[in-house]
Amino acid sequence: MAAIEIVGLEKIYSVGFWRKRPKLALKPLNLTVEDGEVFGFLGPNGAGKTTTLKMLMGLVFPTGGSARILGMDVNDPGVKARIGFLPEQPYFYDYLTARELLEYYGRLSGVPGKDISGRAEAMLARVGLEDAGAVQLRKFSKGMLQRVGIAQAILHDPQVVFLDEPMSGLDPMGRREVRDLIGQLKQEGKTVFFSTHILSDAEALCDRVAVIHLGELRGVGAVAELTSSVHGKVELVWHGHAVPAAMKTLGAECHVTGDTTRATLPEENQDLAIDALRRDKLRLVSVTPVRATLEQYFVERLKRAETTAGGMA
Amino acid sequence: MSTRIVSIASNTFREAVRDRVLYNLIAFALLLSGAAIFVGQISIDIEKLVVINLGLTAVSLFGIVIAIFIGIGLVSKEIDKRTLYTVLSRPVRRWEFIVGKFFGLAGTLVVNAFFMAIGVFAALLYVAHQFQKSDGWILVALYFIVLQFLIICSLALLFSSFSSPLLSALFAFSLFVIGSFSEDLRGFAALVKGPTRWLATGIAYLVPNFSALNVIGSVAHAQPVPGKLIAYNTAYALLYSAVALSGAVLIFQRRNLK
Numbered sequence: 001m002a003a004i005e006i007v008g009l010e011k012i013y014s015v016g017f018w019r020k021r022p023k024l025a026l027k028p029l030n031l032t033v034e035d036g037e038v039f040g041f042l043g044p045n046g047a048g049k050t051t052t053l054k055m056l057m058g059l060v061f062p063t064g065g066s067a068r069i070l071g072m073d074v075n076d077p078g079v080k081a082r083i084g085f086l087p088e089q090p091y092f093y094d095y096l097t098a099r100e101l102l103e104y105y106g107r108l109s110g111v112p113g114k115d116i117s118g119r120a121e122a123m124l125a126r127v128g129l130e131d132a133g134a135v136q137l138r139k140f141s142k143g144m145l146q147r148v149g150i151a152q153a154i155l156h157d158p159q160v161v162f163l164d165e166p167m168s169g170l171d172p173m174g175r176r177e178v179r180d181l182i183g184q185l186k187q188e189g190k191t192v193f194f195s196t197h198i199l200s201d202a203e204a205l206c207d208r209v210a211v212i213h214l215g216e217l218r219g220v221g222a223v224a225e226l227t228s229s230v231h232g233k234v235e236l237v238w239h240g241h242a243v244p245a246a247m248k249t250l251g252a253e254c255h256v257t258g259d260t261t262r263a264t265l266p267e268e269n270q271d272l273a274i275d276a277l278r279r280d281k282l283r284l285v286s287v288t289p290v291r292a293t294l295e296q297y298f299v300e301r302l303k304r305a306e307t308t309a310g311g312m313a
Numbered sequence: 314m315s316t317r318i319v320s321i322a323s324n325t326f327r328e329a330v331r332d333r334v335l336y337n338l339i340a341f342a343l344l345l346s347g348a349a350i351f352v353g354q355i356s357i358d359i360e361k362l363v364v365i366n367l368g369l370t371a372v373s374l375f376g377i378v379i380a381i382f383i384g385i386g387l388v389s390k391e392i393d394k395r396t397l398y399t400v401l402s403r404p405v406r407r408w409e410f411i412v413g414k415f416f417g418l419a420g421t422l423v424v425n426a427f428f429m430a431i432g433v434f435a436a437l438l439y440v441a442h443q444f445q446k447s448d449g450w451i452l453v454a455l456y457f458i459v460l461q462f463l464i465i466c467s468l469a470l471l472f473s474s475f476s477s478p479l480l481s482a483l484f485a486f487s488l489f490v491i492g493s494f495s496e497d498l499r500g501f502a503a504l505v506k507g508p509t510r511w512l513a514t515g516i517a518y519l520v521p522n523f524s525a526l527n528v529i530g531s532v533a534h535a536q537p538v539p540g541k542l543i544a545y546n547t548a549y550a551l552l553y554s555a556v557a558l559s560g561a562v563l564i565f566q567r568r569n570l571k
Binding site: 057077105108109156 | 320321401402570
Protein backbone atom coordinates (compact mmCIF):
# COMPACT_ATOMS: atom_id res chain seq x y z
CA MET A 1 0.00 0.00 0.00
CA ALA A 2 1.25 3.47 -0.88
CA ALA A 3 1.88 5.74 2.09
CA ILE A 4 0.53 8.81 0.29
CA GLU A 5 -1.75 8.83 -2.74
CA ILE A 6 -2.65 12.16 -4.31
CA VAL A 7 -5.15 12.10 -7.16
CA GLY A 8 -5.99 15.26 -9.08
CA LEU A 9 -5.54 17.43 -6.00
CA GLU A 10 -6.26 21.02 -6.95
CA LYS A 11 -6.58 24.35 -5.16
CA ILE A 12 -8.03 27.57 -6.46
CA TYR A 13 -8.30 30.48 -4.03
CA SER A 14 -10.75 33.33 -4.40
CA VAL A 15 -8.91 36.61 -4.03
CA GLY A 16 -10.10 40.20 -3.93
CA PHE A 17 -12.51 41.90 -1.55
CA TRP A 18 -15.48 42.95 -3.67
CA ARG A 19 -14.89 41.23 -6.99
CA LYS A 20 -13.65 37.80 -6.20
CA ARG A 21 -11.36 36.34 -8.84
CA PRO A 22 -9.87 32.88 -8.93
CA LYS A 23 -6.17 32.37 -8.24
CA LEU A 24 -4.72 28.99 -9.05
CA ALA A 25 -2.44 27.74 -6.29
CA LEU A 26 -2.13 24.12 -7.41
CA LYS A 27 -3.00 22.53 -10.73
CA PRO A 28 -4.40 18.97 -10.47
CA LEU A 29 -1.60 17.03 -8.85
CA ASN A 30 -1.09 13.27 -9.09
CA LEU A 31 1.58 11.77 -6.89
CA THR A 32 2.23 8.52 -5.07
CA VAL A 33 4.74 8.08 -2.28
CA GLU A 34 5.60 4.53 -1.34
CA ASP A 35 5.83 3.22 2.18
CA GLY A 36 9.27 3.76 3.71
CA GLU A 37 10.39 6.28 1.10
CA VAL A 38 12.11 9.58 1.77
CA PHE A 39 10.42 11.83 -0.73
CA GLY A 40 11.52 15.37 -1.55
CA PHE A 41 9.02 17.94 -2.73
CA LEU A 42 11.03 20.61 -4.46
CA GLY A 43 10.17 23.99 -5.80
CA PRO A 44 10.99 27.66 -5.47
CA ASN A 45 9.12 29.85 -3.00
CA GLY A 46 5.46 30.20 -3.98
CA ALA A 47 5.49 27.05 -6.13
CA GLY A 48 2.62 25.37 -4.26
CA LYS A 49 4.57 23.15 -1.86
CA THR A 50 3.05 24.51 1.34
CA THR A 51 -0.45 24.57 -0.16
CA THR A 52 -0.09 20.88 -1.00
CA LEU A 53 1.15 20.07 2.49
CA LYS A 54 -1.68 22.04 4.07
CA MET A 55 -4.21 20.11 2.03
CA LEU A 56 -2.61 16.86 3.13
CA MET A 57 -2.90 18.02 6.75
CA GLY A 58 -6.56 19.04 6.33
CA LEU A 59 -5.75 22.69 7.05
CA VAL A 60 -6.83 23.85 3.60
CA PHE A 61 -9.64 22.22 1.66
CA PRO A 62 -8.97 21.21 -1.94
CA THR A 63 -11.09 22.60 -4.77
CA GLY A 64 -10.83 19.26 -6.54
CA GLY A 65 -9.29 15.81 -6.31
CA SER A 66 -8.50 13.77 -3.25
CA ALA A 67 -5.62 12.61 -1.11
CA ARG A 68 -5.18 9.53 1.03
CA ILE A 69 -2.56 8.79 3.63
CA LEU A 70 -2.04 5.17 4.69
CA GLY A 71 -5.18 4.34 2.75
CA MET A 72 -7.39 6.78 4.67
CA ASP A 73 -8.84 10.12 3.65
CA VAL A 74 -6.69 13.00 4.91
CA ASN A 75 -9.55 14.39 6.99
CA ASP A 76 -10.10 11.12 8.82
CA PRO A 77 -9.06 11.76 12.46
CA GLY A 78 -7.77 8.17 12.55
CA VAL A 79 -5.01 8.98 10.10
CA LYS A 80 -3.86 12.02 12.04
CA ALA A 81 -2.67 9.93 14.96
CA ARG A 82 -0.33 8.19 12.52
CA ILE A 83 1.24 11.24 10.90
CA GLY A 84 3.57 13.95 12.13
CA PHE A 85 3.85 17.47 10.73
CA LEU A 86 6.42 20.22 10.98
CA PRO A 87 5.11 23.46 9.45
CA GLU A 88 7.38 25.96 7.75
CA GLN A 89 8.97 28.39 10.21
CA PRO A 90 7.04 26.94 13.12
CA TYR A 91 5.84 29.10 15.95
CA PHE A 92 4.69 27.53 19.17
CA TYR A 93 2.96 28.66 22.35
CA ASP A 94 5.82 30.72 23.69
CA TYR A 95 4.48 30.81 27.25
CA LEU A 96 5.08 27.05 27.52
CA THR A 97 8.36 25.35 28.23
CA ALA A 98 9.64 22.87 25.65
CA ARG A 99 8.65 19.99 27.94
CA GLU A 100 5.14 21.36 28.53
CA LEU A 101 4.65 21.84 24.80
CA LEU A 102 5.62 18.27 24.00
CA GLU A 103 3.41 16.94 26.80
CA TYR A 104 0.50 19.01 25.47
CA TYR A 105 0.98 17.70 21.93
CA GLY A 106 1.38 14.19 23.32
CA ARG A 107 -2.05 14.42 24.96
CA LEU A 108 -3.59 15.79 21.75
CA SER A 109 -2.02 12.94 19.77
CA GLY A 110 -3.47 10.30 22.07
CA VAL A 111 -0.19 9.20 23.69
CA PRO A 112 -1.16 7.27 26.87
CA GLY A 113 -0.90 9.49 29.97
CA LYS A 114 1.71 7.30 31.70
CA ASP A 115 4.02 7.50 28.65
CA ILE A 116 3.77 11.21 27.91
CA SER A 117 6.45 12.48 30.26
CA GLY A 118 9.01 9.84 29.25
CA ARG A 119 8.27 10.34 25.56
CA ALA A 120 8.74 14.12 25.88
CA GLU A 121 12.11 13.64 27.60
CA ALA A 122 13.25 11.16 24.97
CA MET A 123 12.32 13.54 22.16
CA LEU A 124 14.12 16.45 23.80
CA ALA A 125 17.22 14.29 24.02
CA ARG A 126 16.84 13.15 20.43
CA VAL A 127 16.89 16.73 19.11
CA GLY A 128 19.65 17.83 21.50
CA LEU A 129 17.46 19.94 23.80
CA GLU A 130 17.64 17.82 26.95
CA ASP A 131 19.03 20.78 28.93
CA ALA A 132 16.42 23.23 27.66
CA GLY A 133 13.27 21.32 28.63
CA ALA A 134 12.36 23.72 31.42
CA VAL A 135 12.99 26.90 29.39
CA GLN A 136 10.02 28.85 28.02
CA LEU A 137 9.91 28.83 24.24
CA ARG A 138 9.92 32.65 24.09
CA LYS A 139 13.61 32.38 25.06
CA PHE A 140 14.44 29.93 22.25
CA SER A 141 16.48 30.79 19.15
CA LYS A 142 15.10 30.05 15.69
CA GLY A 143 17.22 26.94 15.41
CA MET A 144 16.04 25.66 18.79
CA LEU A 145 12.40 26.24 17.78
CA GLN A 146 13.03 24.22 14.63
CA ARG A 147 14.36 21.37 16.78
CA VAL A 148 11.29 21.54 19.04
CA GLY A 149 9.23 21.49 15.85
CA ILE A 150 10.89 18.29 14.73
CA ALA A 151 10.49 16.77 18.20
CA GLN A 152 6.73 17.46 18.21
CA ALA A 153 6.40 16.00 14.72
CA ILE A 154 7.87 12.63 15.73
CA LEU A 155 6.75 12.59 19.37
CA HIS A 156 3.89 10.14 18.89
CA ASP A 157 5.92 7.75 16.72
CA PRO A 158 4.06 8.49 13.47
CA GLN A 159 4.34 6.28 10.41
CA VAL A 160 4.45 9.16 7.95
CA VAL A 161 6.29 12.39 8.72
CA PHE A 162 5.69 15.61 6.78
CA LEU A 163 8.34 18.28 7.09
CA ASP A 164 7.89 21.68 5.48
CA GLU A 165 11.33 23.21 4.89
CA PRO A 166 12.90 21.37 7.85
CA MET A 167 16.38 22.87 7.32
CA SER A 168 15.12 26.43 7.24
CA GLY A 169 16.82 28.64 9.81
CA LEU A 170 19.35 26.04 10.87
CA ASP A 171 23.10 26.50 10.97
CA PRO A 172 25.31 23.94 9.15
CA MET A 173 25.52 21.74 12.26
CA GLY A 174 21.77 21.87 12.75
CA ARG A 175 21.20 20.96 9.10
CA ARG A 176 23.51 18.03 9.46
CA GLU A 177 21.62 16.84 12.52
CA VAL A 178 18.28 17.09 10.72
CA ARG A 179 19.72 15.15 7.81
CA ASP A 180 20.88 12.45 10.22
CA LEU A 181 17.47 12.42 11.84
CA ILE A 182 15.70 11.95 8.51
CA GLY A 183 18.15 9.13 7.79
CA GLN A 184 17.27 7.53 11.14
CA LEU A 185 13.55 7.83 10.41
CA LYS A 186 14.11 6.04 7.13
CA GLN A 187 16.01 3.29 8.91
CA GLU A 188 13.09 2.94 11.31
CA GLY A 189 10.87 2.31 8.29
CA LYS A 190 9.05 5.65 8.37
CA THR A 191 7.91 7.47 5.28
CA VAL A 192 9.26 11.01 5.15
CA PHE A 193 7.75 13.61 2.85
CA PHE A 194 9.60 16.88 2.99
CA SER A 195 9.49 20.07 1.03
CA THR A 196 12.60 22.07 0.43
CA HIS A 197 14.23 24.49 -1.91
CA ILE A 198 17.69 23.45 -0.75
CA LEU A 199 18.56 20.98 -3.46
CA SER A 200 21.68 19.53 -1.91
CA ASP A 201 19.56 18.29 1.00
CA ALA A 202 17.15 16.58 -1.34
CA GLU A 203 19.97 15.08 -3.35
CA ALA A 204 21.61 13.68 -0.24
CA LEU A 205 18.48 12.31 1.41
CA CYS A 206 15.74 11.45 -1.03
CA ASP A 207 14.87 8.19 -2.70
CA ARG A 208 12.67 10.15 -5.08
CA VAL A 209 11.81 13.78 -5.62
CA ALA A 210 9.07 15.77 -7.32
CA VAL A 211 9.65 19.21 -8.76
CA ILE A 212 6.80 21.68 -8.62
CA HIS A 213 6.71 25.16 -10.10
CA LEU A 214 3.91 27.70 -10.58
CA GLY A 215 1.48 25.19 -9.04
CA GLU A 216 2.28 22.46 -11.53
CA LEU A 217 4.22 19.24 -11.20
CA ARG A 218 7.24 19.41 -13.54
CA GLY A 219 8.88 16.08 -12.91
CA VAL A 220 9.01 13.17 -10.51
CA GLY A 221 11.42 10.28 -10.09
CA ALA A 222 14.62 9.06 -8.49
CA VAL A 223 17.31 11.73 -8.31
CA ALA A 224 19.63 9.77 -10.64
CA GLU A 225 16.81 9.25 -13.15
CA LEU A 226 15.93 12.92 -13.23
CA THR A 227 19.45 14.21 -13.47
CA SER A 228 20.44 11.79 -16.21
CA SER A 229 17.68 13.24 -18.37
CA VAL A 230 19.30 16.66 -18.33
CA HIS A 231 22.72 16.23 -19.78
CA GLY A 232 23.60 12.79 -21.00
CA LYS A 233 27.29 13.71 -21.20
CA VAL A 234 30.41 11.59 -20.85
CA GLU A 235 33.94 12.39 -19.90
CA LEU A 236 36.81 10.72 -21.82
CA VAL A 237 40.35 10.75 -20.44
CA TRP A 238 43.41 9.73 -22.47
CA HIS A 239 47.19 9.87 -22.19
CA GLY A 240 49.12 12.64 -23.84
CA HIS A 241 48.38 16.22 -24.85
CA ALA A 242 47.29 15.50 -28.41
CA VAL A 243 43.64 16.27 -29.27
CA PRO A 244 42.18 14.60 -32.40
CA ALA A 245 40.78 17.14 -34.89
CA ALA A 246 37.39 15.36 -34.86
CA MET A 247 36.85 16.25 -31.19
CA LYS A 248 35.84 19.81 -31.97
CA THR A 249 33.13 18.72 -34.42
CA LEU A 250 31.87 16.21 -31.83
CA GLY A 251 31.19 19.06 -29.40
CA ALA A 252 33.93 18.14 -26.93
CA GLU A 253 35.36 20.53 -24.39
CA CYS A 254 38.98 19.54 -23.80
CA HIS A 255 41.30 20.32 -20.88
CA VAL A 256 44.88 19.20 -20.43
CA THR A 257 45.77 18.13 -16.90
CA GLY A 258 49.30 16.84 -16.22
CA ASP A 259 50.03 14.14 -18.79
CA THR A 260 46.39 13.42 -19.57
CA THR A 261 43.65 15.16 -21.53
CA ARG A 262 39.99 15.25 -20.50
CA ALA A 263 37.12 15.83 -22.90
CA THR A 264 33.47 16.26 -22.00
CA LEU A 265 31.08 15.61 -24.88
CA PRO A 266 27.47 14.50 -25.57
CA GLU A 267 26.83 10.84 -24.81
CA GLU A 268 25.65 10.11 -28.37
CA ASN A 269 29.10 11.09 -29.74
CA GLN A 270 30.98 8.81 -27.36
CA ASP A 271 31.68 6.01 -29.90
CA LEU A 272 32.81 8.46 -32.59
CA ALA A 273 35.18 10.11 -30.13
CA ILE A 274 36.67 6.75 -29.07
CA ASP A 275 37.14 5.88 -32.78
CA ALA A 276 38.98 9.18 -33.31
CA LEU A 277 41.30 8.42 -30.35
CA ARG A 278 42.03 4.98 -31.78
CA ARG A 279 42.76 6.42 -35.21
CA ASP A 280 45.31 8.79 -33.64
CA LYS A 281 46.73 5.89 -31.57
CA LEU A 282 45.99 7.65 -28.28
CA ARG A 283 45.60 5.50 -25.16
CA LEU A 284 42.18 5.78 -23.58
CA VAL A 285 42.29 5.83 -19.76
CA SER A 286 38.61 6.11 -18.82
CA VAL A 287 35.05 6.78 -20.00
CA THR A 288 32.79 8.18 -17.26
CA PRO A 289 29.16 9.31 -17.56
CA VAL A 290 28.82 12.87 -16.25
CA ARG A 291 25.92 13.10 -13.80
CA ALA A 292 24.15 16.40 -13.70
CA THR A 293 23.32 17.76 -10.27
CA LEU A 294 19.76 18.09 -9.10
CA GLU A 295 20.27 21.81 -9.25
CA GLN A 296 20.99 21.64 -13.00
CA TYR A 297 17.86 19.56 -13.49
CA PHE A 298 15.86 21.97 -11.39
CA VAL A 299 17.07 25.07 -13.23
CA GLU A 300 16.48 23.41 -16.59
CA ARG A 301 12.89 22.47 -15.61
CA LEU A 302 12.15 25.96 -14.30
CA LYS A 303 13.52 27.55 -17.46
CA ARG A 304 11.41 25.23 -19.56
CA ALA A 305 8.31 26.06 -17.50
CA GLU A 306 8.94 29.78 -17.82
CA THR A 307 9.48 29.46 -21.58
CA THR A 308 6.18 27.57 -21.89
CA ALA A 309 4.39 30.15 -19.74
CA GLY A 310 5.97 32.98 -21.78
CA GLY A 311 5.02 31.31 -25.06
CA MET A 312 1.42 30.89 -23.94
CA ALA A 313 1.25 34.53 -22.86
CA MET B 314 -15.50 15.38 27.86
CA SER B 315 -12.70 14.21 25.62
CA THR B 316 -9.05 14.41 26.72
CA ARG B 317 -8.37 16.70 23.77
CA ILE B 318 -11.02 19.24 24.80
CA VAL B 319 -9.74 19.19 28.39
CA SER B 320 -6.14 19.64 27.16
CA ILE B 321 -7.05 22.57 24.92
CA ALA B 322 -9.14 24.15 27.69
CA SER B 323 -6.38 23.81 30.28
CA ASN B 324 -3.81 25.19 27.84
CA THR B 325 -6.05 28.21 27.19
CA PHE B 326 -6.36 28.72 30.94
CA ARG B 327 -2.60 28.39 31.35
CA GLU B 328 -2.04 30.97 28.61
CA ALA B 329 -4.31 33.46 30.40
CA VAL B 330 -2.54 32.90 33.71
CA ARG B 331 0.95 33.22 32.19
CA ASP B 332 -0.05 36.29 30.23
CA ARG B 333 -0.89 37.79 33.62
CA VAL B 334 -4.59 38.19 32.92
CA LEU B 335 -5.37 37.46 36.57
CA TYR B 336 -3.36 40.55 37.53
CA ASN B 337 -6.65 42.41 37.09
CA LEU B 338 -7.50 40.99 40.51
CA ILE B 339 -5.01 43.40 42.01
CA ALA B 340 -6.78 46.37 40.42
CA PHE B 341 -10.09 44.93 41.59
CA ALA B 342 -8.81 44.47 45.16
CA LEU B 343 -7.49 48.02 45.25
CA LEU B 344 -10.78 49.40 43.92
CA LEU B 345 -12.88 47.47 46.38
CA SER B 346 -10.76 48.17 49.47
CA GLY B 347 -10.59 51.85 48.54
CA ALA B 348 -14.37 51.94 48.15
CA ALA B 349 -14.96 50.05 51.41
CA ILE B 350 -12.75 52.43 53.39
CA PHE B 351 -14.26 55.46 51.64
CA VAL B 352 -17.89 54.48 52.19
CA GLY B 353 -17.01 53.54 55.76
CA GLN B 354 -17.47 57.24 56.46
CA ILE B 355 -21.13 57.03 55.36
CA SER B 356 -24.08 55.43 57.15
CA ILE B 357 -24.29 51.64 57.64
CA ASP B 358 -27.13 50.85 55.19
CA ILE B 359 -25.77 52.85 52.29
CA GLU B 360 -22.22 51.57 52.61
CA LYS B 361 -23.44 47.99 52.27
CA LEU B 362 -25.52 48.96 49.23
CA VAL B 363 -22.54 50.70 47.66
CA VAL B 364 -20.15 47.79 48.30
CA ILE B 365 -22.54 45.22 46.79
CA ASN B 366 -23.38 47.43 43.80
CA LEU B 367 -19.81 48.47 43.13
CA GLY B 368 -18.35 45.02 43.83
CA LEU B 369 -20.74 43.06 41.60
CA THR B 370 -20.63 45.66 38.80
CA ALA B 371 -16.83 45.50 38.90
CA VAL B 372 -16.91 41.65 38.80
CA SER B 373 -19.16 41.88 35.75
CA LEU B 374 -17.22 44.60 33.90
CA PHE B 375 -13.76 43.19 34.59
CA GLY B 376 -14.95 39.80 33.40
CA ILE B 377 -16.69 41.15 30.29
CA VAL B 378 -13.58 43.09 29.27
CA ILE B 379 -11.39 40.00 29.76
CA ALA B 380 -13.91 37.79 27.91
CA ILE B 381 -13.97 40.15 24.93
CA PHE B 382 -10.28 40.86 24.72
CA ILE B 383 -9.16 37.27 25.14
CA GLY B 384 -12.09 35.75 23.29
CA ILE B 385 -11.60 37.75 20.10
CA GLY B 386 -8.03 36.46 19.74
CA LEU B 387 -8.70 32.84 20.65
CA VAL B 388 -8.97 31.65 17.07
CA SER B 389 -7.51 34.50 15.00
CA LYS B 390 -4.30 34.65 17.05
CA GLU B 391 -3.77 30.91 16.61
CA ILE B 392 -4.21 31.31 12.85
CA ASP B 393 -1.96 34.38 12.61
CA LYS B 394 0.78 32.76 14.66
CA ARG B 395 0.24 29.39 12.94
CA THR B 396 0.13 27.58 16.26
CA LEU B 397 -3.10 26.02 15.02
CA TYR B 398 -1.30 24.04 12.32
CA THR B 399 0.41 21.70 14.77
CA VAL B 400 -2.86 21.26 16.69
CA LEU B 401 -5.20 20.52 13.78
CA SER B 402 -2.69 18.21 12.10
CA ARG B 403 -3.26 15.92 15.09
CA PRO B 404 -6.39 13.87 15.78
CA VAL B 405 -8.19 17.01 16.96
CA ARG B 406 -11.51 17.84 15.32
CA ARG B 407 -12.14 21.47 14.60
CA TRP B 408 -15.23 21.54 16.84
CA GLU B 409 -13.15 20.12 19.69
CA PHE B 410 -10.72 23.00 19.28
CA ILE B 411 -13.52 25.60 19.47
CA VAL B 412 -15.22 23.92 22.43
CA GLY B 413 -11.89 23.51 24.24
CA LYS B 414 -11.09 27.18 23.73
CA PHE B 415 -14.56 28.12 25.02
CA PHE B 416 -14.18 26.09 28.21
CA GLY B 417 -10.65 27.41 28.72
CA LEU B 418 -11.79 31.00 28.58
CA ALA B 419 -14.95 30.32 30.60
CA GLY B 420 -12.81 28.57 33.21
CA THR B 421 -10.46 31.54 33.40
CA LEU B 422 -13.41 33.86 33.98
CA VAL B 423 -14.98 31.61 36.60
CA VAL B 424 -11.70 31.46 38.55
CA ASN B 425 -11.35 35.22 38.19
CA ALA B 426 -14.94 35.75 39.37
CA PHE B 427 -14.39 33.35 42.27
CA PHE B 428 -11.49 35.40 43.65
CA MET B 429 -13.41 38.63 43.05
CA ALA B 430 -16.42 37.17 44.88
CA ILE B 431 -14.20 36.48 47.89
CA GLY B 432 -13.16 40.14 47.68
CA VAL B 433 -16.78 41.31 47.56
CA PHE B 434 -17.72 39.24 50.63
CA ALA B 435 -14.59 40.40 52.46
CA ALA B 436 -15.45 44.05 51.76
CA LEU B 437 -19.03 43.38 52.81
CA LEU B 438 -17.85 41.88 56.09
CA TYR B 439 -15.56 44.86 56.59
CA VAL B 440 -18.37 47.40 56.25
CA ALA B 441 -21.27 45.42 57.81
CA HIS B 442 -19.23 43.37 60.38
CA GLN B 443 -21.54 40.36 59.84
CA PHE B 444 -23.38 38.53 57.08
CA GLN B 445 -27.16 38.38 56.83
CA LYS B 446 -29.31 35.69 55.28
CA SER B 447 -30.26 37.97 52.38
CA ASP B 448 -26.57 38.29 51.44
CA GLY B 449 -26.91 34.79 49.99
CA TRP B 450 -28.66 36.36 46.98
CA ILE B 451 -25.29 37.87 46.05
CA LEU B 452 -24.30 34.35 45.04
CA VAL B 453 -27.24 34.25 42.62
CA ALA B 454 -26.17 37.61 41.16
CA LEU B 455 -22.64 36.21 40.75
CA TYR B 456 -24.08 33.10 39.08
CA PHE B 457 -25.93 35.33 36.60
CA ILE B 458 -22.70 37.23 35.93
CA VAL B 459 -21.00 33.93 35.11
CA LEU B 460 -23.89 33.16 32.72
CA GLN B 461 -23.21 36.52 31.05
CA PHE B 462 -19.57 35.48 30.67
CA LEU B 463 -20.60 32.28 28.93
CA ILE B 464 -22.65 34.24 26.38
CA ILE B 465 -19.92 36.81 25.78
CA CYS B 466 -17.27 34.07 25.45
CA SER B 467 -19.32 32.24 22.83
CA LEU B 468 -20.03 35.46 20.92
CA ALA B 469 -16.37 36.52 20.98
CA LEU B 470 -15.43 33.07 19.66
CA LEU B 471 -18.11 33.31 16.97
CA PHE B 472 -16.74 36.64 15.74
CA SER B 473 -13.16 35.46 16.11
CA SER B 474 -13.87 32.51 13.82
CA PHE B 475 -14.40 34.75 10.78
CA SER B 476 -13.38 38.31 11.58
CA SER B 477 -10.33 40.34 12.56
CA PRO B 478 -9.70 40.93 16.29
CA LEU B 479 -10.59 44.62 16.02
CA LEU B 480 -13.94 44.01 14.33
CA SER B 481 -14.64 41.09 16.65
CA ALA B 482 -14.07 43.35 19.67
CA LEU B 483 -16.36 45.96 18.16
CA PHE B 484 -19.14 43.44 17.45
CA ALA B 485 -18.88 41.76 20.85
CA PHE B 486 -18.80 45.02 22.78
CA SER B 487 -21.72 46.44 20.76
CA LEU B 488 -23.76 43.33 21.48
CA PHE B 489 -22.94 43.63 25.17
CA VAL B 490 -24.10 47.26 25.26
CA ILE B 491 -27.26 46.66 23.21
CA GLY B 492 -27.96 43.46 25.17
CA SER B 493 -27.73 45.38 28.44
CA PHE B 494 -30.61 47.54 27.23
CA SER B 495 -32.62 44.73 25.64
CA GLU B 496 -35.52 45.18 28.09
CA ASP B 497 -35.74 48.86 27.09
CA LEU B 498 -35.60 47.81 23.44
CA ARG B 499 -38.54 45.45 24.00
CA GLY B 500 -40.40 48.26 25.75
CA PHE B 501 -39.69 50.55 22.80
CA ALA B 502 -40.92 47.88 20.36
CA ALA B 503 -44.22 47.71 22.23
CA LEU B 504 -44.68 51.47 21.84
CA VAL B 505 -44.07 51.78 18.08
CA LYS B 506 -45.93 50.35 15.07
CA GLY B 507 -45.20 49.06 11.58
CA PRO B 508 -41.77 48.03 10.34
CA THR B 509 -40.01 49.83 13.21
CA ARG B 510 -41.81 47.57 15.64
CA TRP B 511 -40.76 44.44 13.75
CA LEU B 512 -37.19 45.66 13.53
CA ALA B 513 -36.97 46.62 17.22
CA THR B 514 -38.58 43.33 18.28
CA GLY B 515 -36.24 41.35 16.01
CA ILE B 516 -33.15 43.06 17.37
CA ALA B 517 -34.39 42.75 20.96
CA TYR B 518 -34.75 38.99 20.59
CA LEU B 519 -31.56 38.54 18.58
CA VAL B 520 -29.19 40.30 20.95
CA PRO B 521 -28.44 38.57 24.25
CA ASN B 522 -30.79 39.62 27.00
CA PHE B 523 -28.26 40.88 29.53
CA SER B 524 -30.95 42.95 31.29
CA ALA B 525 -32.57 39.78 32.63
CA LEU B 526 -29.17 38.55 33.78
CA ASN B 527 -28.50 41.67 35.80
CA VAL B 528 -30.01 41.45 39.29
CA ILE B 529 -27.31 43.48 41.02
CA GLY B 530 -29.72 46.31 41.95
CA SER B 531 -32.32 44.08 43.54
CA VAL B 532 -29.76 41.94 45.35
CA ALA B 533 -28.11 45.07 46.76
CA HIS B 534 -31.53 45.95 48.18
CA ALA B 535 -31.77 42.45 49.72
CA GLN B 536 -34.64 41.46 47.42
CA PRO B 537 -34.91 37.74 46.67
CA VAL B 538 -34.47 36.39 43.12
CA PRO B 539 -37.36 34.16 41.96
CA GLY B 540 -36.46 30.53 41.30
CA LYS B 541 -38.28 30.74 37.99
CA LEU B 542 -35.92 33.50 36.84
CA ILE B 543 -32.90 31.42 37.86
CA ALA B 544 -34.20 28.48 35.81
CA TYR B 545 -35.13 30.70 32.84
CA ASN B 546 -31.79 32.53 32.82
CA THR B 547 -29.84 29.27 33.09
CA ALA B 548 -31.70 27.73 30.16
CA TYR B 549 -31.47 30.96 28.14
CA ALA B 550 -27.71 31.46 28.67
CA LEU B 551 -26.88 27.84 27.91
CA LEU B 552 -29.03 27.81 24.78
CA TYR B 553 -27.73 31.16 23.55
CA SER B 554 -24.10 30.11 24.13
CA ALA B 555 -24.70 26.75 22.44
CA VAL B 556 -26.19 28.44 19.36
CA ALA B 557 -23.35 30.99 19.13
CA LEU B 558 -20.78 28.25 19.65
CA SER B 559 -22.42 26.10 16.96
CA GLY B 560 -22.21 29.09 14.60
CA ALA B 561 -18.50 29.43 15.41
CA VAL B 562 -17.97 25.72 14.74
CA LEU B 563 -19.91 25.83 11.46
CA ILE B 564 -17.83 28.75 10.18
CA PHE B 565 -14.54 27.35 11.43
CA GLN B 566 -15.21 23.90 9.93
CA ARG B 567 -15.23 25.44 6.45
CA ARG B 568 -12.36 27.84 6.92
CA ASN B 569 -9.15 27.46 4.91
CA LEU B 570 -6.17 28.11 7.16
CA LYS B 571 -4.00 29.88 4.61
